[in-house]
Amino acid sequence: MFEGLTGRLGDIFDKLRRRGALTEEDVSAALREVRIALLEADVALPVVKSFVAQVKERAVGQEVLRSVTPGQQVIKIVHDNLVEMLGTAEPINLNAPAPIPVLMVGLQGSGKTTTTAKIALRLKTRERKKVLMASLDVRRPAAQEQLKVLGDQTGVATLPVIPGQDPVTIARRAMETGRLEGYDVVMLDTAGRLSIDEELMAEVAAVRDATRPVETLLVADAMTGQDAVTVATNFDGKVGITGIVLTRIDGDARGGAALSMRQVTGKPIKLLGVGEKIDALEDFHPDRVAGRILGMGDVVSLVEKAIETIDQDEAEKLARKMEQGKGFDLDDMAMQLRQIRKMGGLSGMMNLLPGIGKLKAQMKDAKLDDSVIKRQEAIISSMTKAERKNPEVIKASRRRRIAAGSGTTVQDVNRLLKQFDDMRSMMKQVQKLGKKGIMRHGLGGLLPRGLRGGDPNIR
Numbered sequence: 001m002f003e004g005l006t007g008r009l010g011d012i013f014d015k016l017r018r019r020g021a022l023t024e025e026d027v028s029a030a031l032r033e034v035r036i037a038l039l040e041a042d043v044a045l046p047v048v049k050s051f052v053a054q055v056k057e058r059a060v061g062q063e064v065l066r067s068v069t070p071g072q073q074v075i076k077i078v079h080d081n082l083v084e085m086l087g088t089a090e091p092i093n094l095n096a097p098a099p100i101p102v103l104m105v106g107l108q109g110s111g112k113t114t115t116t117a118k119i120a121l122r123l124k125t126r127e128r129k130k131v132l133m134a135s136l137d138v139r140r141p142a143a144q145e146q147l148k149v150l151g152d153q154t155g156v157a158t159l160p161v162i163p164g165q166d167p168v169t170i171a172r173r174a175m176e177t178g179r180l181e182g183y184d185v186v187m188l189d190t191a192g193r194l195s196i197d198e199e200l201m202a203e204v205a206a207v208r209d210a211t212r213p214v215e216t217l218l219v220a221d222a223m224t225g226q227d228a229v230t231v232a233t234n235f236d237g238k239v240g241i242t243g244i245v246l247t248r249i250d251g252d253a254r255g256g257a258a259l260s261m262r263q264v265t266g267k268p269i270k271l272l273g274v275g276e277k278i279d280a281l282e283d284f285h286p287d288r289v290a291g292r293i294l295g296m297g298d299v300v301s302l303v304e305k306a307i308e309t310i311d312q313d314e315a316e317k318l319a320r321k322m323e324q325g326k327g328f329d330l331d332d333m334a335m336q337l338r339q340i341r342k343m344g345g346l347s348g349m350m351n352l353l354p355g356i357g358k359l360k361a362q363m364k365d366a367k368l369d370d371s372v373i374k375r376q377e378a379i380i381s382s383m384t385k386a387e388r389k390n391p392e393v394i395k396a397s398r399r400r401r402i403a404a405g406s407g408t409t410v411q412d413v414n415r416l417l418k419q420f421d422d423m424r425s426m427m428k429q430v431q432k433l434g435k436k437g438i439m440r441h442g443l444g445g446l447l448p449r450g451l452r453g454g455d456p457n458i459r
Contacts, residue, residue: 027059027074042226044260055081086286087262090270093215094127099178099186101211105204105235106219108192111247113143115219115273116189117150118281124156129184134159134174136167136207137191147189154278171207196231201238208239216241222249229260236265247273328424330388334380337373375408379416382406391417
């Protein structure tokens with residue numbers, strides 16, 4: 001989502017880093033460009049004015065201008081102010097007697113129903129809560145059926161539908177069911193509209209008064225830009241929200257909504273929808289988001305994602321193979337490709353790596369995107385079991401057959417086999433080094449000679 005803003009800010013800060021010393025005029029010129037970049041990213045004007053003023057006040061101090069690395073100091077000040085603008089990380093409040101009512105509000109099309117199911121699954125798996133979902137949307141055709149289908153997919157219970165009931169009656173029945181059947185949390189998915197109107201607000205307010213929710217979460221689509229800020233302000237003024245869930249941040253939104261909503265409403269962004277999959281939901285961490293915006297990456301989130309998605313059984317199986325001296329084969333490579341896809345693919349992983357902006361542009365030119373992984377998996381799937389175990393037998397005729405079977409070209413097959421050879425060579429070096437060797441030599445022992453230091457001409 002922040003790709004455009006990250007690129008603009010990266011160019012501005014590159015100029016600052018190249019200067020040995022900074023004057024107040026240099027800082028002012030850079031902040032004028034930052035102001036334009038934020039406005040182009042759909043950040044609300046009052047937020048931009050306040051942000052730039054705060055940064056300038058700190059950045060023109062003598063400690064910064066006389067610093068050994070003034071450019072880095074300015075970047076740090078921008079980072080710290082971004083974190084302040086984004087607020088603090090706050091989880092969903094579960095500190096209340098069961099059943100805890102959680103009211104979901106927002107406009108139609110913002111992803112409210114899907115987000116309700118995502119949060120319910122998260123509470124069930126991470127918090128070990130017994131969750132009941134109830135659809136209060138009696139206007140949109142099949143809205144209640146949609147929530148039931150999502151409940152079946154996630155294994156989360158949904159309130160049975162009784163035709164003809166109004167939203168307040170359904171909400172009261174959901175809370176009563178929650179009390180009688182021992183549910184910890186009751187998720188109440190309200191109806192949305194294409195735009196805010198008095199009827200919508202009156203309906204949501206009536207449900208709020210009947211259930212007294214601990215959390216009232218506004219689901220806002222990041223793709224709507226500054227309109228999302230207006231929606232948040234209206235819902236907060238009429239109903240009173242306790243937090244925001246921002247959806248579709250994996251799209252090509254400019255990012256202004258995320259940077260403006262916390263500042264304008266004073267309410268925290270609690271969760272981020274990062275994809276269409278039912279588990280594609282992340283906690284909102286202001287410091288990590290600020291790091292992504294400034295091209296510093298988010299290695300912590302990358303590690304957390306790896307821990308969540310890597311199949312421990314498959315990883316241990318591969319480790320045992322290596323310890324026993326058995327070779328790395330194409331089945332193992334396919335497993336590695338699946339793990340990359342589970343972690344969000346190449347683009348998802350790259351967004352979390354520090355200083356990756358310029359490299360991403362180069363990789364786009366090289367057409368190295370997530371479709372490459374799917375193509376490689378298709379190629380391996382088109383091989384026989386014997387070919388996957390012993391790739392040396394894959395000669396010209398077999399390569400033509402594999403290419404035809406996977407819908408790719410012989411050149412694609414050749415590239416995959418070359419990549420496999422490189423990976424297998426690295427695995428052999430891991431075996432030779434052993435655990436003690438890796439600890440002693442570090443990753444340098446796995447790199448080609450010319451990349452380990454010393455004479456760059458020795459390969």
